[in-house]
Amino acid sequence: MNNSKNKLKNLKKKIQHYEKNKTDISQNTKNSGASFGFKISTEIVATLVVGVGIGLVVDNYFETSPFGLIIFFILGAFAGLLNIYRVMRRIEKQ
Amino acid sequence: MSSSETKHSPLEQFEIIPLIDIKSGNLDLSVTNSSISMIITVVIITLFITFSVNTRAIVPSRLQLLSELSYDFIAQLLKDTVGNEGRKYFPFVFTIFMFVLIGNMVGMIPYSFTFTSHIIVTFALAAVVFIGVTILGFIKHGFHYFSLFIIPGLPWYMLPLLIPIEVISYLSRPISLSVRLFANMLAGHTLLKVFAGFVVSLGFAGFLPLAFIVALTGLEILIAFLQAYVFAILTCLYINDALHLH
Numbered sequence: 001m002n003n004s005k006n007k008l009k010n011l012k013k014k015i016q017h018y019e020k021n022k023t024d025i026s027q028n029t030k031n032s033g034a035s036f037g038f039k040i041s042t043e044i045v046a047t048l049v050v051g052v053g054i055g056l057v058v059d060n061y062f063e064t065s066p067f068g069l070i071i072f073f074i075l076g077a078f079a080g081l082l083n084i085y086r087v088m089r090r091i092e093k094q
Numbered sequence: 095m096s097s098s099e100t101k102h103s104p105l106e107q108f109e110i111i112p113l114i115d116i117k118s119g120n121l122d123l124s125v126t127n128s129s130i131s132m133i134i135t136v137v138i139i140t141l142f143i144t145f146s147v148n149t150r151a152i153v154p155s156r157l158q159l160l161s162e163l164s165y166d167f168i169a170q171l172l173k174d175t176v177g178n179e180g181r182k183y184f185p186f187v188f189t190i191f192m193f194v195l196i197g198n199m200v201g202m203i204p205y206s207f208t209f210t211s212h213i214i215v216t217f218a219l220a221a222v223v224f225i226g227v228t229i230l231g232f233i234k235h236g237f238h239y240f241s242l243f244i245i246p247g248l249p250w251y252m253l254p255l256l257i258p259i260e261v262i263s264y265l266s267r268p269i270s271l272s273v274r275l276f277a278n279m280l281a282g283h284t285l286l287k288v289f290a291g292f293v294v295s296l297g298f299a300g301f302l303p304l305a306f307i308v309a310l311t312g313l314e315i316l317i318a319f320l321q322a323y324v325f326a327i328l329t330c331l332y333i334n335d336a337l338h339l340h
Contacts, residue, residue, distance in 0.1 A: 038274055039324075046270035050262050072262075079262040083270075 051076015104287035198318030231336035
């Protein structure tokens, strides 16, 4: 009886030990440098692509070339910075 | 060592080759190596999930444990990011995660084709997520969903500037989601092939890049998993945004 209790305790310790290690591993994979860089750079590129796209469409429609492109390019750049700020805040929270 | 006779481009692996020609009107419905590898991926996932949980043992076998692990992984992810309402969307996120993950892993087998290295495939996946999440938001909140573009606590004179920025940021979601997966897979596989070219051209010293390729393959498998994880977690975050406005 006593023996099995001890066994259970040992098992509990073992599980706790593994659980601790598990969280450590997941923390490491989250902070991988290459994926972090890709995350940031795609965020900028994507918003700029959308900004330029909207700008070109607006110019085509209202014949305001090149002001639509300029304005929406700048707005796209701002949106990229805003997205990066949000990504950083999310990482900081974790 | 006849490397000078035929030059192999490191980008040759991404070429789409029609295997069975099917033409219907203006549509080209040919079965290509890309669609074959997608079919293989779906078949692998279906076989893996059905056979591994078929026994339904209380003490699971290793295969059953593996599928339970992947179930738990996504269920936990949804619970952490969306909360309990997120359970309804588990099949959607799990399907996308497994499709991207197994697709990446099938691409890691030598001589196979990586369909996630084509932007049209990843963009289609991201567009499904984007359109689905937008429809979900409108069903849940109606026209109130547009308040997603308004940051709370902002003075009114800032709104004309910030609403376009928020709209652009919202529209950039499918692009950043698809470009991230596509660029990672494309860069990794191209790098592998470039270094494989060095092995042949360096002659005896070729064992150095060969050793590097072994390490790089390990890194590629990590990236393949990580990108599937990122795709799934971003899908969860977008679902969360659609369900809970600010």
